[in-house]
Amino acid sequence: MKYQLGDKVLILHSDEEGTIVDFINDKMVMVDVRGVKFxxxxDQIDFPYFRNFSQKKKTAQPRPRQHVDDLRKEKPAPVPKKEDGVWLNFLPVSDTDEFGDEVVELLKVHLVNNTRTAYEFKYGLGFFGAPEFELKNTVQSFQNFYIHDVPFADMSDSPSFEFEFSLVQPQKTKATHFETTIKIKPKQLFARIEELRQKNLxxxxxxxxxxxxxxxxxxDPMELSLNKLSNKFKVYNAKEARKHLEPARSVVxxxxxxxxxxxxxxxxxxxxxxxxxxxxxxxxxxxxxxQPTLTIIHGVGTGKLRDEIHDALRLKKEVNYFVNQYHPSYGYGATEVHFKY
Incomplete structure (x- = not known):
């Protein structure tokens, strides 16, 4: 290969100069142009000195005569960068197998922030619902942030790419955080990679x-509480509430x-x-x-349910006392609660 790490190269389609910072495979490299890596x-790059030698030197032109009343032209305003949101970007890295076929080995994962706002983010990758990789960091405005590599073979294990974003500079009118998740099915992934090959992307x-x-x-806190209650229960006027309640049970x-x-x-x-x-x-x-008493049948088992219920009863002011003793019908699998009013 005629290029090496650190070589200065010319990006042919944009006529910009950059530096080679990584070799992706035998067909692609990663370049850095003014702090942006892509x-x-x-075949889309060349050494800049080829352009310098190949360009014809411009012949000196006589400087036009200027008049005192000529106005200096202002420099053109810089073209603003286009904002189109925040993206999760995948770069397939391929290799050639023993049959000469190009096979994707891994995916380089980048977070691309094409906005004018900097964000703090928490990233998590999971397979079949189990966490595999986590990262906390900051992505600046119009920055391409490299996260990590994911083996291509793992992409068939129901990967879930989870993000939580927050503003580096909090604003009163903006949410404190924002969560989003990308889940990729194997069939969708293969279709996207095939599209890349066809379009040479x-x-x-x-x-x-x-x-x-x-x-x-x-x-309003009161209205919010009522709304939450109304999702589970019917809400009635307090004076009429008791007649709408279902009957109590002495044994549950x-x-x-x-x-x-x-x-x-x-x-x-x-x-x-x-x-x-x-x-x-x-x-x-x-x-x-x-009701004077209430019997709770929780079973014996590991004792987890019994312990949770006992912890709750200790904090309830209506409870006079409760006992978990041998019962001819339930053994030690029930607790009897005695109330005080």
């Missing part, structure tokens, strides 16, 4: 956002099969959450109906 094909990208979002309007069975028919698709955390929510519901009903 990949180019070898170097990279493909996914847009993360166009404009950083504004801050959501603040809601929290075994998961008693609460749902879909337990096989739930995680341990989801099942525990459902059981504790049910406990809270019937505890509140018992208190509202001035």
């Amino acid at each position: 990949p180019v094909y070898l 170097a990279t493909f990208s996914y847009k993360l956002f166009d404009v950083y979002p504004d801050k959501a309007p603040e809601e 069975d929290l075994h998961i099969e008693k609460l749902t028919d879909d337990a096989s698709h739930m995680s341990n955390f989801e099942m525990l959450t459902l059981q504790l929510d049910t406990f809270e519901k019937f505890y509140n009903l018992a208190v509202t109906h001035m």
Whole structure:
């Protein structure tokens, strides 16, 4: 190869000079032009001295006579950079296999900020929902930020590229943070790479956002609480509330099969959450109906559900005392709560 790291080269299509900072494969290199790094094909660059020797020297032209009243022309204003959002950019790096075919080995992942705003970001890559790689950093305005390399073979494991952005200079009218995720299916990935080959392009990208979002309007705390309650329960006038409540229970069975028919698709955390929510519901009903006792069947198991319920009961002011003793019907798998009013 006629080029080496650090060589000064001329970008033919833009007539700009840059420096070679990395070799991607036998057809492409990474160049740096005034602090901006991007990949180019070898046939798109040349040594700048070829241009200097090949250009004909301009013959000296006589300087036109100037008059006192001639006005100096102003320098043309610089062309503003185009803002088109923040992107997740992928650069496929290929190699040739033993049969002479070009095979993609890895993807170089870049965060491209084509806006006038600098952002702090948290990045996470996960496969099948499990975290694999994390990074925190800052991307400046109109900067191409290299994140890491991802083996191409791993892209068939349901990759998820997760970002959380925040402003380097916070603004009162803007959101405190913004989250977005890109999930790529293998079929989509192969189609994008085939499109690159057909169009002779170097990279493909996914847009993360166009404009950083504004801050959501603040809601009245009381109204917000009522709105949240109305999503789960019917909300009535306080004076008429009791007659709309469902009857209280003296015994509540929290075994998961008693609460749902879909337990096989739930995680341990989801099942525990459902059981504790049910406990809270019937505890509140018992208190509202001035019930003297309430028996909670939690089973024995590992004791996790029992301990969570006991911790909650210790903090409730309506509880006089509670006991978890042997019961002829439930063994040690139930707790009896006695109330005080």
